[in-house]
Amino acid sequence: MPLVFVEKVKGALRLSALDRRAQALGLAPGLTLADARARIPGIHALEMDRAADARFLARLSDRCERYTPLVALDPPDGLILDITGCAHLFGGEARLRDDLLDRLGRGGIAARAGIAGTPEAARGLARFGAAAVLVPGREAGAVASLPVAALGIDAETTLVLRRAGLKTIGDLAGVPRAALAARFGADLVARLARIRGEADSRISPRRPPPDLVAERNFAEPISQIEDVLGVLDGLAGQLAPLLEKRGEGGRRFEVIFFRGDGKVTRLELQTARPLRAPETLMRLFNERLEAAAEPLDPGDGFDLIRLAVLASEPFIAAQADLERGVREEEEVAALIDRLGARLGAAAVQCFVPVDTHIPERASREVAAAAFSGNGGTWPRPCPEAAPPRPIHLFDPPQAIEALAEVPDGPPLKFRWRRMLHEVARAEGPERIAPEWWHRNDDGALRDYYRIEDAAGRRFWVFREGLYGEAAPPPRWFLHGVFA
Amino acid sequence: MRDTLSQLKRRLAALEPAAPRPAAGRIALGCPALDTALGGGLLRGRLHEIFAASPAEASTAAGFIAALSSRAADGRHCFWVRQGFAETEAGALHAPGLAALGLDPDALILVRARDGLGVLRAALEALRCPALGAVIIEPWGEPKALDFTASRRLALAAARSGVTCFLLRLNARLRPSAAATRWRAAAAPSRPLSVNTSGAVNTYGAANTSGAANAPGAACFDIALLRQRAGMAGTSWRLEWDHALRVFNEAPPLSGAVAALPAGRPAADILPLARTG
Numbered sequence: 001m002p003l004v005f006v007e008k009v010k011g012a013l014r015l016s017a018l019d020r021r022a023q024a025l026g027l028a029p030g031l032t033l034a035d036a037r038a039r040i041p042g043i044h045a046l047e048m049d050r051a052a053d054a055r056f057l058a059r060l061s062d063r064c065e066r067y068t069p070l071v072a073l074d075p076p077d078g079l080i081l082d083i084t085g086c087a088h089l090f091g092g093e094a095r096l097r098d099d100l101l102d103r104l105g106r107g108g109i110a111a112r113a114g115i116a117g118t119p120e121a122a123r124g125l126a127r128f129g130a131a132a133v134l135v136p137g138r139e140a141g142a143v144a145s146l147p148v149a150a151l152g153i154d155a156e157t158t159l160v161l162r163r164a165g166l167k168t169i170g171d172l173a174g175v176p177r178a179a180l181a182a183r184f185g186a187d188l189v190a191r192l193a194r195i196r197g198e199a200d201s202r203i204s205p206r207r208p209p210p211d212l213v214a215e216r217n218f219a220e221p222i223s224q225i226e227d228v229l230g231v232l233d234g235l236a237g238q239l240a241p242l243l244e245k246r247g248e249g250g251r252r253f254e255v256i257f258f259r260g261d262g263k264v265t266r267l268e269l270q271t272a273r274p275l276r277a278p279e280t281l282m283r284l285f286n287e288r289l290e291a292a293a294e295p296l297d298p299g300d301g302f303d304l305i306r307l308a309v310l311a312s313e314p315f316i317a318a319q320a321d322l323e324r325g326v327r328e329e330e331e332v333a334a335l336i337d338r339l340g341a342r343l344g345a346a347a348v349q350c351f352v353p354v355d356t357h358i359p360e361r362a363s364r365e366v367a368a369a370a371f372s373g374n375g376g377t378w379p380r381p382c383p384e385a386a387p388p389r390p391i392h393l394f395d396p397p398q399a400i401e402a403l404a405e406v407p408d409g410p411p412l413k414f415r416w417r418r419m420l421h422e423v424a425r426a427e428g429p430e431r432i433a434p435e436w437w438h439r440n441d442d443g444a445l446r447d448y449y450r451i452e453d454a455a456g457r458r459f460w461v462f463r464e465g466l467y468g469e470a471a472p473p474p475r476w477f478l479h480g481v482f483a
Numbered sequence: 484m485r486d487t488l489s490q491l492k493r494r495l496a497a498l499e500p501a502a503p504r505p506a507a508g509r510i511a512l513g514c515p516a517l518d519t520a521l522g523g524g525l526l527r528g529r530l531h532e533i534f535a536a537s538p539a540e541a542s543t544a545a546g547f548i549a550a551l552s553s554r555a556a557d558g559r560h561c562f563w564v565r566q567g568f569a570e571t572e573a574g575a576l577h578a579p580g581l582a583a584l585g586l587d588p589d590a591l592i593l594v595r596a597r598d599g600l601g602v603l604r605a606a607l608e609a610l611r612c613p614a615l616g617a618v619i620i621e622p623w624g625e626p627k628a629l630d631f632t633a634s635r636r637l638a639l640a641a642a643r644s645g646v647t648c649f650l651l652r653l654n655a656r657l658r659p660s661a662a663a664t665r666w667r668a669a670a671a672p673s674r675p676l677s678v679n680t681s682g683a684v685n686t687y688g689a690a691n692t693s694g695a696a697n698a699p700g701a702a703c704f705d706i707a708l709l710r711q712r713a714g715m716a717g718t719s720w721r722l723e724w725d726h727a728l729r730v731f732n733e734a735p736p737l738s739g740a741v742a743a744l745p746a747g748r749p750a751a752d753i754l755p756l757a758r759t760g
Contacts, residue, residue, distance in 0.1 A: 328614035351578035363578035378582035383727035387583035392574030427698035456670035483546020
C-alpha cells in the first residue's frame with residue numbers, strides 16, 4: 001500500500017512526504033489528502049512528525065561523525081560534512097562517499113551525496129544534480145545546469161526568477177551582479193558566488209570541533225571490554241604528548257564509540273584540573289563506565305573509537321618538592337574527579353558567592369569540576385552579632401501560619417509542619433526589597449525576623465508584603481533554620 | 484596448634500585499627516569541661532556520630548557538626564555528603580549561613596547521592612583522601628546499608644587517612660556502631676544579645692529595631708555525650724559556639740523565665756547506652 005505523510009497546512013491536510021510507490025502513482029507533496037484519496041483510494045496516511053525527523057537527523061549526524069568531527073545539519077533532511085583533510089583516511093573522496101552511502105544503505109536509508117569545494121555547491125549537486133565528486137575549481141561549470149532552487153532561496157524568489165526567465169544557475173550567472181543585488185539583495189549574489197565556487201564558506205558544525213582528537217579504526221570490530229579499555233589507554237597515550245607539546249591539560253574529554261551497525265555512544269568526562277596522564281584518565285573512565293546508567297553495549301562490536309579533548313587549559317606541572325598545600329589541592333581535585341565520574345559531575349558541587357540581597361540567590365552551587373578560580377568573598381563571622389543568615393535554607397520558602405502582636409512586628413507564635421512554636425526571642429525586621437532591576441523579579445517586599453522558640457530553636461521567617469496595603473493580606477513564610 | 488594461635492593473633496592484630504598517623508591528635512574544642520571529659524579533645528581520624536534529638540532539630544545537629552568541622556578542618560577542604568532526601572526535609576545548605584558560623588564555604592564541597600548506599604560509598608571514597616580536613620556524612624533516617632559493618636569500614640578508612648569523619652544522624656535510632664564518640668545534639672535557648680551590642684548593625688546592615696534586649700544570640704546547643712570508646716560518657720553540657728573565635732564556651736546559666744538547664748535530660752535514657760570500651 002502506498003504510504004504518505006500528511007500535515008495540516010492552512011486548514012487542509014496536505015501531503016508532505018511520500019514513499020516511492022506513492023511517487024510512482026503520480027502523487028506529489030502539496031496535494032490535499034482528499035484529492036490524493038480521490039485519485040488513489042488505497043493510500044495509507046500518517047501524520048508528519050517533524051520533531052521525530054529532527055531527532056533522527058541528529059542521530060544520523062552522530063553516525064557521520066566517523067568521517068569528520070565537523071558535521072552540520074541541513075534540515076529537514078540533509079547533512080553537510082566538512083571532509084577537508086579527512087578523505088585520505090578513507091582512500092579518497094570517492095571511496096569515502098561510497099562508504100558513507102553503503103553504510104546508510106545498510107541502515108535502510110536512501111541517500112544522495114555530492115562532494116565539491118564549497119558546501120553550497122555540494123548541497124546543490126546532491127539535491128538537484130548529478131551527485132558527483134567535483135574537482136575543486138570546476139564548480140561553476142557543474143552547477144550551471146542546476147535549477148535556481150539549488151541556491152537554497154525561498155519559494156517566492158524562485159518564482160520571481162523563473163518568471164524572469166532565469167531558470168538555472170547558469171542563466172543567473174549571465175546577469176550582471178549589480179543588477180541582481182539591486183533587485184534581490186546581496187544575499188542572493190553571495191549565494192551565487194558560493195555555489196559557483198567563487199567564494200569559500202564554512203559550515204557551522206552541530207557540535208563545536210574538539211581541540212584534539214585521537215582515534216582508531218578496526219577492520220574487525222572489537223567487542224571485549226578489556227580490548228576497548230586497552231584501545232582507550234593507547235589513545236590517551238597518543239594524546240598525552242600532543243597536550244604536553246601545547247603545555248596544556250584537558251578539562252573535558254569525550255569518548256565516542258561507533259558501532260558497526262551505526263549506533264553511536266558518547267561518554268563525557270569533566271575534570272577539576274587540567275589532566276593529561278593516561279593512567280589518571282583511564283581510572284576516571286573506568287569509574288565513569290562502571291557508574292553509567294546502562295552499561296556500554298558493544299553489540300556486534302565497535303569499529304571506530306575516538307577520544308577527543310573538548311576543552312583544555314594551561315597545565316601547571318606539579319613538582320615533587322612543592323609545598324603541602326599544592327599537593328593537597330591536587331589530591332582534592334582528583335577526589336572531585338573520581339566522585340564526579342561516579343555520581344555525575346553535577347552531584348559534586350562547590351559554593352560561589354553572588355552579590356545580591358536576595359537570600360536564595362546569594363550563593364550559587366556549581367559543579368566543582370567545572371569551577372576554577374574565585375568568585376568573590378563570603379561575609380565574615382561577626383564577633384558582636386549572632387549569625388545573620390541560617391545554615392539551612394528552603395527554596396521555595398515554606399508557608400507558615402503566624403500570629404503577630406502588632407501588624408508590623410515579629411510573630412508571637414507560628415505553626416510549621418504541624419508543630420506550634422512559641423516565639424521567645426525575636427529580632428527584626430530586616431527589610432529585603434525585590435531586585436526590580438532584574439526583569440524576572442516580581443516578588444514582594446519581605447520583612448525578615450530572626451526568632452527563637454521556647455525550646456531554643458532559631459528560625460528565619462519573613463512576612464511578604466505589608467499590612468494595611470491593598471488585599472491580599474500579607475503572608476508569612478519560614479525561609480531558613482539557624483544552628 | 485601454636486601456629487594456628489599465632490596466625491589467629493596476627494589476623495586479629497590486622498583487624499585492629501591502624502596506628503594513627505603521626506599528625507593525628509586531638510581537636511580541642513575550647514571548653515575546658517568538655518575537653519577534660521574527652522581526654523584533651525575530640526580524636527582526629529575517627530568516626531564521630533551525632534544524633535539530632537528530634538527531627539525538628541536537624542539544623543541544630545548540622546550546626547554543631549559545622550562548628551566541629553571548622554575546628555577539625557584547620558583550613559583544609561571539607562566534604563559534606565548528603566542524601567537527596569535530607570535536603571528536602573532539612574533544607575539546602577546555605578553557604579552565607581555556614582560562613583557566618585565559621586565554616587569557610589570556599590573549602591566546602593557538597594556531594595549529593597540519591598540513597599544511603601550512594602552516600603556511604605561516596606563518603607568512603609572521600610575518607611580515603613588524606614588531604615581532607617573533615618568528611619561529614621548525612622544520610623536520612625536509617626538506611627539499610629548503614630549497619631555496624633559499614634560504620635566499621637568508615638572508622639577504619641578514617642583511621643588510615645587521618646581524616647576526621649562526622650556522621651550526622653537525622654531521624655534515626657541509636658544502634659550499635661563503630662563510632663569513637665556518639666553525641667546527641669538538641670537546641671538550647673541562646674543568650675540574648677545585650678542591649679549595647681544588639682544595637683550594632685550586623686553584616687547585612689540590618690539594625691535591630693524592635694526588642695533590642697531580646698534578640699536571639701549566638702548558637703547554643705544542649706550536647707549529651709552518649710558514648711565514648713575507652714572513656715567516660717553520660718554527661719551533658721550546654722555549649723555556646725563563638726563563631727568569631729571558633730571555640731565552644733560553656734553557656735552561663737540563664738536568668739529569667741527561660742527554661743532551666745536540663746540537668747536531668749533523663750539519665751535513665753542515657754546510661755544504658757553509655758557502655759564504654
